[in-house]
Amino acid sequence: MVSGAELRAALRKDCPAEGMPASQVIEELVSAASAGVLGSQTGRFFAWVIGGSLPSALAADWLTSAWDQNAGLFACAPAASMMEEVAGNWLKQILRLPQQCSFAFTTGWEMAHFTCLAAARHAVLEHAGWEVEKRGLIGAPPIRVVSSSGYHGSFMKALRMVGLGSDSMRAVPMNERNVVGVRDLEAALQEDPDSPTILVLQAGEINTGTFDQFSEVVPLARKMVENLWIHVDGAFGLWARASERFRHLTDGVELADSWATDGHKWLNVPYDSGYAFVARPQPHRASMALHASYLTHDESFRDALDWTPEWSRRARGIPTYAAIRELGMIGIATLVDRCCEMAALMVEGLSGVPNVEILWRPILNQGLVRFVDPTGTDHDRFTDQVVERINQTGEAFFSTSVWRGMRCMRISVSNWRTSESDVERAVRAIKRRVS
Numbered sequence: 415m416v417s418g419a420e421l422r423a424a425l426r427k428d429c430p431a432e433g434m435p436a437s438q439v440i441e442e443l444v445s446a447a448s449a450g451v452l453g454s455q456t457g458r459f460f461a462w463v464i465g466g467s468l469p470s471a472l473a474a475d476w477l478t479s480a481w482d483q484n485a486g487l488f489a490c491a492p493a494a495s496m497m498e499e500v501a502g503n504w505l506k507q508i509l510r511l512p513q514q515c516s517f518a519f520t521t522g523w524e525m526a527h528f529t530c531l532a533a534a535r536h537a538v539l540e541h542a543g544w545e546v547e548k549r550g551l552i553g554a555p556p557i558r559v560v561s562s563s564g565y566h567g568s569f570m571k572a573l574r575m576v577g578l579g580s581d582s583m584r585a586v587p588m589n590e591r592n593v594v595g596v597r598d599l600e601a602a603l604q605e606d607p608d609s610p611t612i613l614v615l616q617a618g619e620i621n622t623g624t625f626d627q628f629s630e631v632v633p634l635a636r637k638m639v640e641n642l643w644i645h646v647d648g649a650f651g652l653w654a655r656a657s658e659r660f661r662h663l664t665d666g667v668e669l670a671d672s673w674a675t676d677g678h679k680w681l682n683v684p685y686d687s688g689y690a691f692v693a694r695p696q697p698h699r700a701s702m703a704l705h706a707s708y709l710t711h712d713e714s715f716r717d718a719l720d721w722t723p724e725w726s727r728r729a730r731g732i733p734t735y736a737a738i739r740e741l742g743m744i745g746i747a748t749l750v751d752r753c754c755e756m757a758a759l760m761v762e763g764l765s766g767v768p769n770v771e772i773l774w775r776p777i778l779n780q781g782l783v784r785f786v787d788p789t790g791t792d793h794d795r796f797t798d799q800v801v802e803r804i805n806q807t808g809e810a811f812f813s814t815s816v817w818r819g820m821r822c823m824r825i826s827v828s829n830w831r832t833s834e835s836d837v838e839r840a841v842r843a844i845k846r847r848v849s
């Protein structure tokens with residue numbers, strides 16, 4: 415792997431006074447940058463939770479750039495807007511979300527979350543007699559946020575952006591099954607049942623892919639708190655709903671008020687691609703729409719800017735439209751199933767290997783292992799070292815995480831190309847580097 419210093423040396427030039435031919439720009443760009451490009455397109459990339467690009471999605475993404483539409487308004491980008499309208503409805507069907515849901519195509523989960531939280535903020539404050547889009551948050555009734563402590567780091571950023579600081583958040587511990595503890599959650603909600611409340615649940619916890627017990631938790635929370643909005647982080651986990659084999663893990667998730675998920679992970683659409691879904695379109699639209707008089711609004715068609723944080727925006731629904739057509743609902747289910755099988759196969763292949771400790775066997779597409787220092791001194795450091803050694807071989811690529819205080823290597827399979835032979839090759843590379 416190239417170092418940061420080497421990359422800087424290759425790419426940092428004086429700001430050019432004079433230009434050069436476009437083809438030369440691209441040739442030089444490729445030769446200077448290639449060493450710093452991760453192989454996340456390949457079937458042996460298991461780091462973070464990152465998908466590849468389906469052929470049609472990649473080609474559609476090139477078209478998106480070539481067409482260069484401003485997809486904020488229907489009038490600016492009629493075909494792109496229509497593809498988003500159609501693909502948004504397909505997504506609801508694939509993810510089995512309520513058909514009346516509104517949706518938004520965003521840059522990723524962060525903005526999808528922001529969109530959902532803005533709708534949530536509108537709804538709970540409206541219920542408390544406060545019009546937030548007009549009056550802002552200063553002087554508004556305080557909103558409390560109750561979340562599973564399994565929330566992804568980026569959630570805090572979304573919370574900040576909607577004007578709710580980290581102090582507004584109460585994180586409820588996860589139990590031994592790595593899901594939010596129902597009694598602990600009950601106790602947290604009980605603390606202040608009259609305040610406007612946003613409850614955040616996990617569909618696919620980042621390290622382990624676990625799901626909160628929606629069927630139990632959602633009705634319980636609704637009974638306890640009147641002014642409540644339930645939001646779900648389903649960045650990759652929501653895709654379990656596409657599969658007959660894994661759907662049961664998500665039972666009850668459809669009872670929430672909003673959901674954030676990604677296209678650039680499990681659907682294998684190129685970066686960046688996120689989706690927000692909101693069960694009640696009115697608060698969603700009220701929080702995002704702003705009808706300025708100079709805009710051309712065609713009421714019968716969908717203007718994306720009424721639903722997204724962005725104004726001018728890339729036509730990012732096009733690759734999603736293509737990906738869904740390429741795979742179909744059956745192909746998406748097969749993709750989900752295959753990734754889960756490959757994650758299980760890899761963990762299986764590492765079972766019983768000296769110095770490998772299995773921390774989490776996949777229930778979905780995520781597994782956790784750590785490497786046990788033969789000298790018995792520092793397992794965390796040894797784990798980091800082994801992962802680095804594996805990555806240096808170029809045979810496979812992994813990232814580390816911290817789970818229950820332990821440094822571990824996460825095995826995350828979300829690429830459409832990952833095959834059995836990829837897994838076998840990765841297992842061989844791991845075995846060789848751990849001993």
Ligand SMILES: *Cc1c(COP(=O)(O)O)cnc(C)c1O
Nearest residue numbers: 463522523524566620649650676
């Ligand atoms: C990846 C991930 C995020 C962040 O999503 P991006 O769209 O990639 O920024 C949030 N939550 C979970 C559970 C994730 O896996």
